[in-house]
Amino acid sequence: MTPAARWAAAASILDQIAAGDPAEKALTTWARKSRFAGSKDRAAIRDHVYDILRCWRSTASLGGGDTGRARVLGRLRQTGEDPDAVFIGDGYALSPLSEKEREAGHPPIGAEALDLPDWVYERFLRSLSDKADATAEALRHRASVFVRVNLLKADVASAQAALLEEGIETAPHPLSETALEVIEGARRLSQTEAFRTGWVELQDVASQAVVDALPLAEGMRCLDYCAGGGGKTLAMAARLHGPVDAHDADPRRMSDLPDRAERAGATVTRVDRPKGTYDLVLCDVPCSGSGSWRRSPEGKWRLTPERLDELTGIQAKILDQVAGLIRPGGTLAYATCSVLTCENEAQIDGFLSRHPEWRVAMQQRFDLSQGGDGFFVATLTKT
Ligand SMILES: C[S@@+](CC[C@H](N)C(=O)[O-])C[C@H]1O[C@@H](n2cnc3c(N)ncnc32)[C@H](O)[C@@H]1O
DSSP: OOOHHHHHHHHHHHHHHHHHOOOHHHHHHHHOOOTTOOHHHHHHHHHHHHHHHHHHHHHHHHHHHSSHHHHHHHHHHTTTTOGTTTTTOOOSOOOOOOOOHHHHHOOHHHHTTTTTTHHHHHHHHHHGGHHHHHHHHHHTTTOEEEEEEOOOTTTTTHHHHHHHHTTEEEEEETTTEEEEEEEOOOOGGGSHHHTTTEEEOOOOOOHHHHTTOOOOOOTOOOOEEEEEHHHHHHHHHHHHHOEEEEOOOOOOGGTHHHHHHHHHHHEEEOOOOOOEEEEEEEEEEEOOOHHHHGTSSSHHHHHHHEEEEEHHHHHHHHHHHTTTTEEEEEEEEEEEOOOGGTTTTHHHHHHHHHHEEEEEEEEEEGGGGGGGGOEEEEEEEEE
16 A cells, blocks of 8 residues: 555544544454555554544644544644645545645644643643643653563563564663563564563553562462453562462453463462452552553543543442452552542542551552553552
8 A cells, every 4th residue: 555545544444433433443344344455554554543543632623624534634734744745636545635625724722732632631730730731742642562571481681682583672661670662573572482482471661560569479369359451460470479369340351361371371360259368459440541541542532521430439449349358467459540630549548538447558650751651559558
């Protein structure tokens, strides 16, 4: 495909997304109908779509409309590319721009320029004060790719050397000792021997730092209460050099976990109803995902105040449930990939007011300025 045809494909996929399709579904549907597209075409189109999803409001302002076509025009204006090299009308390209389109569009301002819904920007200001704009700005750009070196199978230097031999260049990252930032070759990572044999796992560096912050020691009985795909479960197992229990309200979310655990050489037991008491329970609760909107940018446009209220209710309930699963003196760990106070510090304050026998041992935010996603982690112990 020509570069112009790729932009035209992105415009049609963006129209599907605007009509309500999830981005992944719209991309897959397009790829199924477009057998002529090679893997490089699909990757380039995906990048265009996600770049625009991160900048959904500003590209519409700059392009003078909310169609896929207008957003593509807005994106080209945003990055300084020549629209007349893309709107050429040849073959599969978008038709040439009309005079009206050439005159349409305005520079975005305020929350529009920061690519946040107005009400979310207000929450950012309340939660992050002078860091609000920088955080919103960071969310407008692509995230780096990170791997976690699985210490059950390799050390950092050997994993880095093995990846380099397979053409993947990486660099250590100060936020976590197990993290390698992928500098070159990220798309080929899952085909490497190092990945297939469980030396490395894809995991954001702040997500790794959250697990680093937990007081884990060999021999502890631990539960990951909101295990999902098991990213943190596996990181915990590697720190513990021992077994971890994994639970999720929706067990289907854990369907890949047995294979992932086997590849990683980790012992993970899925439990429907956790029984007895644990030394440590992690609840990596469902949240707005506002700290990881670079990776899942649809989240910022789909979140509503009602959904956020619903999520904070679920978070409080999970904390209350988990409190009964921890032995006296044990640790309750709470984590989100949110930057909003109502899902983080306020949630811990609410828990302490309902359970005055608990106290905070540690509470930490990871900002996007540190290189990874935005995360929050707190550990609590019963006095
Ligand atoms: C943020 S995700 C977990 C991500 C995972 N820890 C990881 O690192 O890959 C939150 C998970 O919580 C689960 N969940 C939602 N409500 C829950 C509840 N009441 N109890 C336990 N898990 C719940 C969701 O199904 C989802 O898989």
